[in-house]
Each structure stands twice: as C-alpha cells, then as structure tokens.
Amino acid sequence: MRPIIHIENVGKRYQIASERAAYSTLRESLTGSFTRSVNRLRGRGETTAYRAFWALRGINLDILPGERLGIVGVNGAGKSTLLKILSRITEPTEGRARLYGRVGSLLEVGTGFHGELTGRENIYLNGAILGMKHAEIARNFDEIVAFAELGRFLDMPVKRFSSGMYMRLAFAVAAHLQPEILIVDEVLAVGDAAFQKKCLGKMSEVSQNGRTVIFVSHNMSAVQNLCSRVIWLAGGQVVDDGEPARVISNYLRTTLTTMSQQTWPDPNAAPGNDVVRLRRAAIVPAVAEFEDHFTVRTPLRVEFEYWNLTPGSALDLAVVVRTEEGYPIFSTASGREPSWAGRPFPAGLYRSSFEIPGGLLNDGVHRVDISIRRNERQIVYHLADVLVFDVIDTAEERRGSFGKLVGAVRPSFTWQTSVIEEPVADSVR
Amino acid sequence: MTLMPEESVRGLPPAADVLPVSSDATLPDQPLVVIEQRDAWLSIDLAELWRNRELLYFLTWRDIKVRYKQTVLGAAWALLQPAFMMLIFTLVFGRLAGAAERIPYPLFAMAGLVPWTFFANAVSNSGNSLVNNVQLITKVYFPRLLMPAASVLAGLVDLAFSSLLLGAMMLYYGIRITPHLLMLPVLFALITLCALTTGMWMSALNVKYRDVRFALPFLVQLWLFASSVVVPSTVIPERLRWLLYLNPMSPFIEGCRSALFSTPFHWRAIAIATALTIAGFAVAAHFFKQTERSFADFI
Numbered sequence: 001m002r003p004i005i006h007i008e009n010v011g012k013r014y015q016i017a018s019e020r021a022a023y024s025t026l027r028e029s030l031t032g033s034f035t036r037s038v039n040r041l042r043g044r045g046e047t048t049a050y051r052a053f054w055a056l057r058g059i060n061l062d063i064l065p066g067e068r069l070g071i072v073g074v075n076g077a078g079k080s081t082l083l084k085i086l087s088r089i090t091e092p093t094e095g096r097a098r099l100y101g102r103v104g105s106l107l108e109v110g111t112g113f114h115g116e117l118t119g120r121e122n123i124y125l126n127g128a129i130l131g132m133k134h135a136e137i138a139r140n141f142d143e144i145v146a147f148a149e150l151g152r153f154l155d156m157p158v159k160r161f162s163s164g165m166y167m168r169l170a171f172a173v174a175a176h177l178q179p180e181i182l183i184v185d186e187v188l189a190v191g192d193a194a195f196q197k198k199c200l201g202k203m204s205e206v207s208q209n210g211r212t213v214i215f216v217s218h219n220m221s222a223v224q225n226l227c228s229r230v231i232w233l234a235g236g237q238v239v240d241d242g243e244p245a246r247v248i249s250n251y252l253r254t255t256l257t258t259m260s261q262q263t264w265p266d267p268n269a270a271p272g273n274d275v276v277r278l279r280r281a282a283i284v285p286a287v288a289e290f291e292d293h294f295t296v297r298t299p300l301r302v303e304f305e306y307w308n309l310t311p312g313s314a315l316d317l318a319v320v321v322r323t324e325e326g327y328p329i330f331s332t333a334s335g336r337e338p339s340w341a342g343r344p345f346p347a348g349l350y351r352s353s354f355e356i357p358g359g360l361l362n363d364g365v366h367r368v369d370i371s372i373r374r375n376e377r378q379i380v381y382h383l384a385d386v387l388v389f390d391v392i393d394t395a396e397e398r399r400g401s402f403g404k405l406v407g408a409v410r411p412s413f414t415w416q417t418s419v420i421e422e423p424v425a426d427s428v429r
Numbered sequence: 430m431t432l433m434p435e436e437s438v439r440g441l442p443p444a445a446d447v448l449p450v451s452s453d454a455t456l457p458d459q460p461l462v463v464i465e466q467r468d469a470w471l472s473i474d475l476a477e478l479w480r481n482r483e484l485l486y487f488l489t490w491r492d493i494k495v496r497y498k499q500t501v502l503g504a505a506w507a508l509l510q511p512a513f514m515m516l517i518f519t520l521v522f523g524r525l526a527g528a529a530e531r532i533p534y535p536l537f538a539m540a541g542l543v544p545w546t547f548f549a550n551a552v553s554n555s556g557n558s559l560v561n562n563v564q565l566i567t568k569v570y571f572p573r574l575l576m577p578a579a580s581v582l583a584g585l586v587d588l589a590f591s592s593l594l595l596g597a598m599m600l601y602y603g604i605r606i607t608p609h610l611l612m613l614p615v616l617f618a619l620i621t622l623c624a625l626t627t628g629m630w631m632s633a634l635n636v637k638y639r640d641v642r643f644a645l646p647f648l649v650q651l652w653l654f655a656s657s658v659v660v661p662s663t664v665i666p667e668r669l670r671w672l673l674y675l676n677p678m679s680p681f682i683e684g685c686r687s688a689l690f691s692t693p694f695h696w697r698a699i700a701i702a703t704a705l706t707i708a709g710f711a712v713a714a715h716f717f718k719q720t721e722r723s724f725a726d727f728i
Contacts, residue, residue, distance in 0.1 A: 002456055014726065085464060087569070087570050088462070088464060088570035090725045091465070091722045093466065094466070098463050098464075099460055099461055099464065100456045100461060101456070101461065107569070108568045111564060111568040112564065112565050112569070114491060114495055116499070117494060117495065121494065124487065125490075125491055129484065129569055129571070130569065
C-alpha cells in the first residue's frame with residue numbers, strides 16, 4: 001500500500017543563543033552583526049555564542065492510509081516539533097515530507113477562540129481557522145452544538161463560559177474537521193474525565209472512517225487503545241517503531257526509571273507558562289534511616305517547588321499517582337490545606353509537599369502527574385510523568401511468595417481471625 | 430475540586446478490531462503538499478491565498494466584531510478620532526494654513542484626516558497583528574499574510590463610517606461634487622495597498638524585533654506631518670516639494686482633496702506614488718514570504 005505521508009530524512013535545527021532571551025532587539029542584532037563582520041575581517045571566528053540544537057534528525061517514516069500512529073517520548077524528545085513540521089507551522093531544516101491528503105491539525109484545543117465572541121461566532125471563526133469551509137461548518141453546526149452540550153449558552157461570550165464548557169466547545173469544532181490526516185497533540189491533558197472519554201470516543205470514530213490519525217500523548221493507555229502503530233522518539237530520533245504494546249513497554253521500561261528528582265535551575269527553561277513554572281519536583285524518603293531504594297514500607301514525601309508568576313491567583317496543585325501502565329491509584333490536591341485554601345498567592349517561589357505513608361503502595365514503577373489549577377477550576381498547567389519512581393518489595397514483606405501481589409495498592413491491614421464455633425470432634429471425623 | 434485528569438479509555442474498541450479501509454485508489458499520484466525548506470525566491474502564492482479567502486473574511490470579521498467590544502461609545506470612536514483631531518488642528522493650524530486653499534480649514538483638515546486615520550490605524554493594527562496572535566501562529570498553519578491583511582481590511586469599516594461624517598460636512602459647507610469624486614475609491618484602494626505594504630514590513634519585523642512595537646507610534650506620528658494632512662503641500666517651498674513625492678501618502682491625500690473639492694489632480698505625483706506603492710508592495714511581499722518561514726520559531 002502506498003503511504004499517505006512519506007517522511008524523508010527530516011531534521012529541524014534550532015539556534016539557541018546562550019544566556020539570552022528568545023528574541024533580540026534590533027540594536028543587538030545590528031551591533032552583533034557589526035562585531036561579527038569586524039571579527040571576520042580580522043580573521044577571527046564567530047563570537048556570538050549560538051548553540052545549534054537538533055530537535056529532530058534523520059526522521060524517515062512512511063505512514064499508511066488508515067493507520068493510527070501514536071508518538072511517545074519524554075518531554076523534549078521532538079514529538080511536538082514533528083507535529084509542527086507536518087502541520088506546516090515550522091519548516092524542516094533538512095529533508096522533506098510528502099503529504100498525499102488534506103491535513104487537519106489540532107495542536108491545542110480552542111486555537112483562535114476569542115473571549116469576546118459568542119459560542120456561535122467562535123464556532124465559525126475556529127472552524128475557519130482549522131481549515132473548514134463556511135458551508136462545511138454550517139452543515140455540521142447543529143451537531144457541533146449538540147456535541148458541546150452548550151444549550152442556552154450558545155449566544156453568550158465564551159469568556160463567561162466555565163472551563164469545561166469552553167473545552168467541550170473547542171473540541172466539538174475540531175472533532176468535526178474532516179481531513180484525510182488528523183494530527184492531534186496532547187489535547188487530552190486537560191478537561192474532566194467525561195470530556196476525555198468523549199474526545200477519545202470521537203477520535204476512535206474518526207479513525208474508523210479510514211482516516212489517518214497521528215496522535216501524541218503521555219497517556220499510555222489512550223495510545224495503546226487508540227493506535228495501530230506506535231513510534232518512540234528520543235533525542236529527536238526514532239528509537240522504536242511498531243506494535244503498540246511492545247513499543248510502549250520498551251519505552252516505559254527504558255525511560256521511566258530514574259526520575260525521582262527533577263530540578264530546573266533556569267526559570268526560562270523550566271516547564272510551565274506565564275502563570276506558573278516548576279523549579280523542582282522530587283520524591284524523597286520521609287524518614288532518616290533509608291536504604292538506597294524505596295521499599296513498600298518507606299514513607300515517601302512528594303515535593304514541588306514552583307514560581308507563581310501572577311500574583312493574586314489562588315493556586316492548587318493536584319497530583320495523580322499512577323501505576324506503570326497509567327492506571328490511577330489515587331489523586332490528591334493541595335487546595336484543602338487550611339492555611340492557603342482559596343487565598344490568593346503573592347508572586348514568588350513556593351514549596352508544596354505531601355506524604356505517602358509507608359505500607360500503602362504496591363511494588364513496581366509509579367508515575368506522578370501534576371496539574372496546577374488556578375482559582376479552583378482553571379487548569380493552568382499540566383505535566384504528565386513529572387516523577388517516576390520504583391517501589392521495591394522487601395524480603396520480609398514477601399514472605400516467601402513470588403510475583404507481584406494483585407492490586408494497585410498494597411496496604412497492610414490488620415487481620416483478625418477467631419473461632420466462631422468449635423465442632424464436636426466426632427462429627428468431623 | 431473535580432477537574433482531576435483521569436483515565437477514561439475503557440469502552441473503546443481495541444485497536445486491532447479496526448482495519449485500515451482506504452486503498453491506493455483514493456490517493457492522489459502527486460503529493461498535495463511537499464514540506465521542505467522552501468526556496469527563498471518564491472513569491473506570494475496567489476492560489477493559496479485564494480483558497481483561504483474565507484479565513485481572511487473571518488479574521489477581518491473578528492477584528493471588526495471585537496474592536497469596540499466593552500467600549501461605551503462603540504463604533505462612534507471611528508468618528509470621534511478624526512473629529513477631535515480636526516478640532517485640534519483647526520485651533521492650532523487653522524489660520525496658518527487656511528489661506529492656501531479656498532476651502533474652510535475644518536473641512537480641509539477632515540478631508541485629510543478621514544483617509545489618514547484609516548491609514549494610521551491600519552498600519553499600527555497590522556504591524557502588531559502577528560505578535561498579537563502568537564497563539565494562532567504557533568498552533569495552526571495558514572498563509573501568514575492573512576493576518577496583517579485582515580487588520581487592514583477591518584479598518585475599512587471605520588473608513589466607511591468616517592466618510593459619512595465627511596459627507597455630512599461637505600453638505601454643511603455646501604460643497605458641490607463633480608465627476609472628480611470617481612477618483613476617491615481608486616485613491617482609497619491605493620491607500621489601502623500602501624497601508625498593507627507598511628503593515629507587512631512592520632509585522633514581519635515585529636516578530637523578531639519587538640522594538641517595532643515602540644517605534645511604530647512614532648513613525649506614524651512623523652508620517653502624519655509629512656503627508657499633507659495638516660497643511661497643503663503648497664506651503665512647502667517649491668524646490669523641496671519633490672521630497673513629498675517620496676512619500677506616497679502625500680499625493681494620495683492631496684488627491685482625495687482634489688476628488689472631493691474638484692480641484693485639479695496632480696497626476697504626475699499620483700503616478701509616482703502609485704508606482705512606489707506597487708514596487709514597495711512587491712518588495713514587502715517578498716520580504717514577508719521569506720521571513721514567514723521562521724515566524725513560528727521566533728515569535
């Protein structure tokens with residue numbers, strides 16, 4: 001079968017100016033080019049410290065029509081860059097990609113939404129931005145409204161929408177995009193469970209119509225369920241490509257082992273946005289005496305340090321701890337902490353932590369997601385797999401049995417057994 | 430407290446249940462798009478712009494819709510801007526400049542201010558259009574040229590409103606119109622093109638150099654005084670007047686006055702200005718196209 005997307009040796013290089021903000025001023029550029037040319041005349045080399053950084057290199061892929069390709073990899077592996085190249089937002093530095101179908105890309109939910117416009121107006125605007133024709137939008141209009149469950153809010157400015165309604169509307173428009181190739185970035189990272197379910201259902205419906213889907217997500221169970229093929233990107237290159245279960249398990253095994261502490265000393269490069277930025281995430285033993293690994297008995301402390309960049313918003317950290325396969329074990333949020341609940345945070349650096357008591361987690365790899373919410377309902381930042389840690393069984397816990405105990409958690413309950421009735425010795429015999 | 434991301438993929442059919450349905454027959458022989466580093470010497474892709482005409486319409490419509498939201502006076506600002514300027518100019522320059530033409534100064538000033546206000550707003554809005562729409566630039570592909578173009582086109586609505594005010598003033602002062610007025614739409618079109626050209630330069634530079642954001646208001650202010658809006662070009666000594674030809678806006682605005690007040694057109698000046706504008710547009714289009722490729726990387 002002929003591929004619908006043919007990617008040939010694609011690479012993308014970024015120039016990173018060291019110790020400098022992303023954009024320059026005209027004067028710097030002028031003086032910079034002046035000193036460069038003077039130095040060149042004098043026979044010296046380049047003075048400006050630019051570092052070339054290949055976000056992607058040597059990507060060769062053939063994607064077949066109807067294939068549902070999942071892309072997995074840690075943050076910075078090049079996933080988003082590849083999607084941006086295929087969506088024509090940025091050009092590759094080398095190589096080329098040939099597309100034999102119309103592309104619709106959904107790199108963000110609600111691109112181009114304008115808060116002042118009503119739901120109805122935004123449906124048309126957003127549809128046009130995503131590449132739909134006016135007639136196409138008009139034809140699907142009722143269906144979009146129904147999918148978004150807008151009801152009487154249809155003619156209200158979207159700035160008055162709840163975040164849930166906003167997301168539903170945005171996804172509803174995008175879901176009715178009907179290109180031959182649909183490119184979807186981590187759009188499921190936000191929104192509530194019902195919304196995510198709806199989105200995934202819609203996406204699987206889209207792919208069953210024979211359309212090609214390229215899907216990036218940190219949600220491994222979503223990737224596994226939705227995709228027919230998975231590639232694993234690391235350091236801008238394809239490390240593995242093939243059957244979803246195998247690639248995902250390779251990926252999890254190789255990458256998700258040593259991330260029990262992460263520190264980002266440079267606020268400009270730290271994960272986050274204009275509202276919050278992370279400085280440190282760590283899971284450490286909450287006790288003094290500690291062997292070199294976490295056992296099922298070790299009490300653990302999960303710590304986050306973060307900058308609040310917009311004073312006055314009440315921040316709330318929500319954490320989900322998952323099993324290796326991505327199934328949630330529990331979630332917890334800082335919003336109920338009595339000293340801060342609902343209070344506005346002044347701008348500054350904060351640390352929030354909580355403890356997981358010993359004797360709760362089962363053995364195995366655990367993954368931690370963090371969402372930072374503002375004013376109780378708006379998710380301003382989400383990062384999956386911010387921490388990954390391994391919990392190990394101890395010999396005395398195991399007590400001679402082998403294999404992992406069934407269950408997401410393994411609390412040590414106190415069992416009690418008592419005799420209810422003593423049988424008459426004769427009747428037993 | 431309920432917005433916790435959760436799993437919710439159960440209930441989906443396993444991937445293996447669904448087989449690819451498309452076959453070779455539906456695929457075109459030639460790729461629809463080849464993505465690679467493009468040749469810098471390509472000019473504007475007109476076919477692509479045409480395909481995206483609906484998006485241009487929607488972006489323009491959005492700019493119009495949003496412009497006066499949450500203002501008390503709303504679209505009245507389109508009239509108030511030139512009207513206030515006219516009052517100030519009349520107070521300051523009224524006596525100085527009025528003698529030069531046989532037109533009452535307030536009307537003289539208004540005839541210049543209506544096209545000028547359109548031009549000035551169009552240039553500053555389109556100059557900031559790319560930077561103000563970072564979200565769109567980094568998340569979705571469309572010909573970037575639509576962005577400054579929509580900002581310029583959105584200004585035409587204001588121009589229509591303020592033209593009504595100008596018309597009312599013409600009636601009030603009892604000015605008769607003649608076939609000269611037929612040139613007015615042509616001149617408005619040329620001014621639009623001039624604004625788009627400037628907007629393309631400024632918006633493209635703005636992506637990389639945010640200095641533009643601060644320099645732009647100055648540029649527009651200075652340009653105002655070089656465009657025969659305040660005083661007629663005749664107050665400038667004859668031997669220096671050719672300098673005004675270098676600024677297309679001066680002949681265009683004087684041309685608007687000729688069209689409205691039925692004075693003779695300076696055809697030579699208008700022709701030179703038109704040639705400059707078209708040449709400038711061609712260069713701007715090339716520059717824009719060349720820098721467009723890296724917008725998403727720099728913005």
